Amino acid sequence: MKTYQIRLYPTKNQIDELNELSFTRSEIWNELLDIQQKSYENNKSIYNKFDLNNMLPKLKEKYPTWKKLNSKSIQTISTELFGSYRSFFNLIKKDKNTRPPKKIEFNDYHTITWNQSGWIIKENNIIIINKISFRYKSNLDIKNLNIKEIRVKHVRNKWLCDLIVNDEIKYKNDLNIKTNVLAFDLGLSKLATGIDNKGNQIVVENKSKKINKYFQKQIGKVQEKRSKTKKGSKRNKKLRKDLNKLYHRKNEQIKQTLHIQSKKLANMNYNTIIVGDLSVKKLMEKEGTNKKKKGIRKSFHQSNINMFLQFLSYKCQSKNINLTKIDEKWTSQLNCLTGKLFDKKIELNNRKVKLSNEITIDRDLNSAINIIKRWFENHFASMNEPLDLTNVLEKYNLSNETHKSLPFMVI
Incomplete structure (x- = not known):
C-alpha cells in the first residue's frame, strides 16, 4: 500500500x-x-x-x-x-x-x-x-x-x-540469489552502526538529532519572545504562527532525511537486514531524575529511531528484503572476539572496547558483530556465508595496531 x-x-x-x-x-x-x-x-x-x-x-x-x-x-x-x-x-x-x-x-x-x-x-x-x-x-x-x-x-x-x-509488490523472476546479510546496532551518537557478512562496515549518521537541536534553539528563542507578550494580542498570535512554522519545518526535514537514509540502505543489495530489538519507550521511561538519565531520554527522543525503522521496514518490503529484529541483550557487554563478557561493565560513555591487548574497536561495531553472529547461530540452514572475524582482522590489519578502525561507508 x-x-x-x-x-x-x-x-x-x-x-x-x-x-x-x-x-x-x-x-x-x-x-x-x-x-x-x-x-x-x-x-x-x-x-x-x-x-x-x-x-x-x-x-x-x-x-x-x-x-x-x-x-x-x-x-x-x-x-x-x-x-x-x-x-x-x-x-x-x-x-x-x-x-x-x-x-x-x-x-x-x-x-x-x-x-x-x-x-x-x-x-x-x-x-x-x-x-x-x-x-x-x-x-x-x-x-x-x-x-x-x-x-x-x-x-x-x-x-x-x-x-x-493498492500498489502490488512485483517480484523478479530470476535466479540471482542475493546472499549478503547486514546487521545493525542502533545508537545515539550514530543512528546505526552495521557490519555485513563480508566484513564491510556501514555507519548511518544521526542527522535527525542535529536537525532537532538546531530547531529547538530557534523554537526556544520564539517561545521566550512569546512569553513576554499579552495573550490574544497580534504579536502573540504572530509568534504562535512562527512557532507552528518552525515545528512543521523541523518535522518535514527529519522525515525527508530519514527517508533518504532508509532508501540508501534498501538499495544496497542485501537480502537480509538485521536490527537489534530496541525498546525505545522503556529506555525513555527508565527511573531516575539525574542529568545523565535525562540526557539519555532526550537523545532517544531526538534520534527518531522508531520512525527510521518504520521507513526502512516498508522500503525493505517493497524490495523483497527480509528485515529481522533480534534480541540484542548483552551484545554491548560481550567480547565479539572471545564470546565472553568483558571484565568491567561497558558504560554508555565508553565509546571504545578492548578485545585483546592489541585490538580496540568501536563499542557499536562490537555490538553489531555480536548481533550478526547471534543471527547466524539461529540460521544454520541459510544460504548466506557467515562472517569470518579472523579474515576481517587480517583484511584490515587490525591485529597489528591498537585503536585502528575498519574503513566504513557513511550514510
Whole structure:
C-alpha cells in the first residue's frame, strides 16, 4: 500500500459541510465509545467491529443526522474504535499507565476516512467525496490509481486528501540469489552502526538529532519572545504562527532525511537486514531524575529511531528484503572476539572496547558483530556465508595496531 496526497480547494459552503461531517464523525465515535464502556463495565468484555457494524442501522434510525455520512465511513469509525481498544488491551499488559480510548471534543476538525467507496474522480481536476464536489490540485494522474481508501484532513490551514493505493509488490523472476546479510546496532551518537557478512562496515549518521537541536534553539528563542507578550494580542498570535512554522519545518526535514537514509540502505543489495530489538519507550521511561538519565531520554527522543525503522521496514518490503529484529541483550557487554563478557561493565560513555591487548574497536561495531553472529547461530540452514572475524582482522590489519578502525561507508 502507498499513500499519495492531493490538495483540495473547498468553497466556504463546502468547508461548513466538512465541519458538519466532522461533528457527525465525533458524535458517532462518542456514542460507540459509550456502548463499549457499558459493555466492559457489565460483562468485562467489548464488542468486536462486526457487532458494532450490526448495531449501526438501528443507531442511524435513532440519530438521523448520521445518514449524512457515507455508510462505509461510519463502519470505518467502528473499526478504528475496536482497533484502539485492542491496542489498549495489548499495551496495558506491558505498561500499566496506558490510557483507554477517550471521547472526542467537538471543537476542532477531525480527519474523516472513506473506505472502498464514497468518492468519484471526474474530469477537470474534480473529485466528489460524500456527494460534495471539490476542486483539487495534483501532479499525478489519480484516475489511473487503484484507490482503496481516502482521508480528508485539515493541516496548517490547508485541506488535504490522502489517497491510499493498492500498489502490488512485483517480484523478479530470476535466479540471482542475493546472499549478503547486514546487521545493525542502533545508537545515539550514530543512528546505526552495521557490519555485513563480508566484513564491510556501514555507519548511518544521526542527522535527525542535529536537525532537532538546531530547531529547538530557534523554537526556544520564539517561545521566550512569546512569553513576554499579552495573550490574544497580534504579536502573540504572530509568534504562535512562527512557532507552528518552525515545528512543521523541523518535522518535514527529519522525515525527508530519514527517508533518504532508509532508501540508501534498501538499495544496497542485501537480502537480509538485521536490527537489534530496541525498546525505545522503556529506555525513555527508565527511573531516575539525574542529568545523565535525562540526557539519555532526550537523545532517544531526538534520534527518531522508531520512525527510521518504520521507513526502512516498508522500503525493505517493497524490495523483497527480509528485515529481522533480534534480541540484542548483552551484545554491548560481550567480547565479539572471545564470546565472553568483558571484565568491567561497558558504560554508555565508553565509546571504545578492548578485545585483546592489541585490538580496540568501536563499542557499536562490537555490538553489531555480536548481533550478526547471534543471527547466524539461529540460521544454520541459510544460504548466506557467515562472517569470518579472523579474515576481517587480517583484511584490515587490525591485529597489528591498537585503536585502528575498519574503513566504513557513511550514510
